[in-house]
Amino acid sequence: MVQVTFIEADGTRRTVEAREGEPLMISARNIGVRGIVAECGGSAMCATCHCYVIETPGGDLPAPRADEADTIEFNANEPRENSRLTCQIMVTPALDGAVFQVATGR
Ligand code: FES
Known part of the structure; x- marks a missing residue:
């Protein structure tokens, strides 16, 4: 299993076996x-x-595809350089130990 941590808006850390x-x-x-x-x-x-990518100890994630980048740019609340759509990130062993900050609202 691959352990990934999400930080919710209030700072609560939730670790999931992805x-x-x-x-x-x-x-x-x-x-x-x-x-x-x-x-x-x-x-x-x-x-x-x-979400915002905070930490990926297994190496950088592959760059977002054009459709993901467009949705982030036009639909996401407060897009940043480290923004990603978690539905477009496939879980691989390289994701073990990664940390993501949940972006709030839209
Ligand atoms: S963009 Fe809708 S679930 Fe990811």
């Missing part, structure tokens, strides 16, 4: 991480799974 081969958003939703709504079900349309 399942390899699934989008990270699924793991976050499974344990009820507050702020991960995933209205579009993972199609990179809604930005309600938006």
